[in-house]
Amino acid sequence: MNQSFDIAVIGATGTVGETLVQILEERDFPIANLHLLASSESAGHSVPFRGKNVRVREVDEFDFSKVQLAFFAAGPAVTLSFAPRATAANCAVIDLSGALPSAQAPNLVPEANERALAGLKKPVQLSSPSAAATSLAVVLAPLQALFEIQRVSLTASLAVSTQGREAVTELARQTAELLNARPLEPRFFDRQMAFNLLAQVGTPDEHGHTLLEKRLVRELREVLAQPLLKISVTCVQAPVFFGDSYSVTLQSATAIDLEAVNAALEAAPGIELVEAGDYPTAVGDAVGQDVVYVGRVRAGIDAPAELNLWLTSDNVRKGAALNAVQLAELLIKDLL
Amino acid sequence: MNQSFDIAVIGATGTVGETLVQILEERDFPIANLHLLASSESAGHSVPFRGKNVRVREVDEFDFSKVQLAFFAAGPAVTLSFAPRATAANCAVIDLSGALPSAQAPNLVPEANERALAGLKKPVQLSSPSAAATSLAVVLAPLQALFEIQRVSLTASLAVSTQGREAVTELARQTAELLNARPLEPRFFDRQMAFNLLAQVGTPDEHGHTLLEKRLVRELREVLAQPLLKISVTCVQAPVFFGDSYSVTLQSATAIDLEAVNAALEAAPGIELVEAGDYPTAVGDAVGQDVVYVGRVRAGIDAPAELNLWLTSDNVRKGAALNAVQLAELLIKDLL
Known part of the structure; x- marks a missing residue:
């Protein structure tokens, strides 16, 4: 598989968001363009990725049609505001905030219920459960x-x-x-x-x-x-x-x-x-x-x-960021 | 009741022993003479009681016939060595170490099973359970x-x-x-x-x-x-x-x-x-x-x-020292 993907991480300056970016790099996730997004207070910061500092931009102004997958690693309010936009733009969503109802975005832990992926409609919406x-x-x-x-x-x-x-x-x-x-x-x-x-x-x-x-x-x-x-x-x-x-x-x-x-x-x-x-x-x-x-x-x-x-x-890692990346690795097999 | 008692505290320099002495004072326990005892390493220290510093002596050399009640607030080995001597000298024992079998020294928490005092033979031996x-x-x-x-x-x-x-x-x-x-x-x-x-x-x-x-x-x-x-x-x-x-x-x-x-x-x-x-x-x-x-x-x-x-x-207090003193308060009613 030589395909690579355009990805957004919302909440990129938080503990989970930053670790998520780091894990994407560590696991050599096939990324073409990485868009780091956050609320207006955190926009302007930058986060290291593949030897460069990637500038964090405001999520409000982001055009989700630019990416195939968005990780939501901010709070539930941010997910509720922007995940619908992502979905409307045909972008898959992996939410870490617990904001989305499971009928819409099932909770998934690859080691436990990978089977729940079967039959999901595109654009896929998944929830990565709480760390516990x-x-x-x-x-x-x-x-x-x-x-x-x-x-x-x-x-x-x-x-x-x-x-x-x-x-x-x-x-x-x-x-x-x-x-x-x-x-x-x-x-x-x-x-x-x-x-x-x-x-x-x-x-x-x-x-x-x-x-x-x-x-x-x-x-x-x-x-x-x-x-x-x-x-x-x-x-x-x-x-x-x-x-x-x-x-x-x-x-x-x-x-x-x-x-x-x-x-x-x-x-x-x-x-x-x-x-x-x-x-x-x-x-x-x-x-x-x-x-x-x-x-x-x-x-x-x-x-x-x-x-x-x-x-x-x-x-932060196993309980949140890594699980979300593992979900993304499953999605790119045939659900993106 | 105007009677007062001669009391020994073994392990008087430990966290529990020291608190026990403090509680005996706070609750105005009717004490005539207080003997503070410890292992040879801790002997020589002193512990405050009723405005004086009471010198801690070696338990090895203590004559238990001098007291009517002994608290054992050191480790199980100390209880196993010296509690039999106390009992032989007709001295009641309250053990906080868990060393004595419950058939010999029943576990007692006044708020829960005061009834277990009934029918105990003198000299009474009681266990004050672990803090938990x-x-x-x-x-x-x-x-x-x-x-x-x-x-x-x-x-x-x-x-x-x-x-x-x-x-x-x-x-x-x-x-x-x-x-x-x-x-x-x-x-x-x-x-x-x-x-x-x-x-x-x-x-x-x-x-x-x-x-x-x-x-x-x-x-x-x-x-x-x-x-x-x-x-x-x-x-x-x-x-x-x-x-x-x-x-x-x-x-x-x-x-x-x-x-x-x-x-x-x-x-x-x-x-x-x-x-x-x-x-x-x-x-x-x-x-x-x-x-x-x-x-x-x-x-x-x-x-x-x-x-x-x-x-x-x-x-240290509610879980150990205070419970032991509460037991002593029950004993002096008619079991000493």
Whole structure:
């Protein structure tokens, strides 16, 4: 295949957008022209690509008929404003914001539900799920073949980079203030984030669930094709810059075959299984890597039908930018 | 009651021992003579009590017949060596190390199973459970009256002070090194603890469970009088100095009545219920307090028989030292 494509990246100056551009280069994605776009505040910056600095332009003025594929790596509002324009211009859309309904732009994780690509109409619209749903789907998909997952109970300890660069800067600032015994005045977060865990990422609805938690449940059910899967999830903000950690309990109807679980995880794409006795960490293992790390694979104590896992993954890379690029690699086979 | 008692605190120079002495003073525990004891390395230090500095002496040379009650706040080895001597000298024992079998020294949390005191023979031996089991028992006990807890799935994010002063110093040191962009050489922990989560506290057995996780399960079952309760637990080391956080999912056979849950938690002793929409944190709420904070009380998404909770508590104070002092307050009523 010698064809190459004209591509747009919207939100190119954000943590995910910048990593996405970097991965397009690393994986030698067949690009003829790359258009980097952002809101008016960020336009004018430039982002390195193939040894040059590519200038970021305003998305408002962009003519989507110039490209065959657009990645939307900004917020939901930007996707809702501009994705329809892209589609109208016959440009495929890969959205990372969660803004598009899945009937219009199905959630897709190549390691889990590549099959969902079949029968999509051009111009294709796809959603790359939240980092948590993406990483969990990579690990739970190969287990679905082994046993029926009846329930998932999940504590997701998310890196502050989930909330963008300001949150990263704020964790560093708070930490320095505290270490220097200066009074803490929280800015980005509404309370002390350094040396602390915050039990809520975003505002909960009247039932106590945050948008992020509901998005995770919706996306994971869709990607695993288990629309009624029971998932109890708590998304926690951890004082970690990059890399998410997931403590997961799966419930089966029957005793878990741990050997088969280990073999399936070992064989599955996108996973690095850490040997028993050891465990992966966000910072030490996952950051900068293309796989989800899995460790602490074990049954419950006196609960052989429960499987416990500890996962870590790079929330910006594996959880977001890389998955979107993997989707693009599938699209260029015959859907662009 | 005007009686006062002669008391020994073993491990008086540790984080828990020191807090225990402070709480004995705060609560005006009726003490005639206070003997502070420690291993030979720590002997010679002094600890403040009632405006004086009390010198810490070597436990090896102590004559337990001088006291009516001894708190063991050092490690399991110290308890195993010296608790039998205390008992032989007719001295009551409250052990915080988890070393004594529960048939000999039952685990007790006053808010949950005060009834276990009935029928104990003198000299009484009691165990004050691990911080995690203590805090969880305080919260789960009042819920047992509302519904049958069938399963518990728990991620316990533990403060580094769980592992003593050295761990606290090491987190501060690592953090400072990283903020100053100096290379990190982990000492106390075997890898980067700052800005990271470690998925294992201690070494796992051949089934993947750590001693702390097994202790927690055993103690919680005992205190809740549910010997077969299914508990999946992951104890995580968080980059937090003081204060544990617990993400808990409880499973009931029938739909949870959230109003009744909130009312029960509101009415129960030892609990501070945080209003819906807000949530407690370890650092901002729990540290230095005598209650377990509970927030994010909610059912699962489309899973009305699941109850999710977020708890925070001071691991040194509420989880350990205060519980031991509360036990002593019960003992002096008629068991000393």
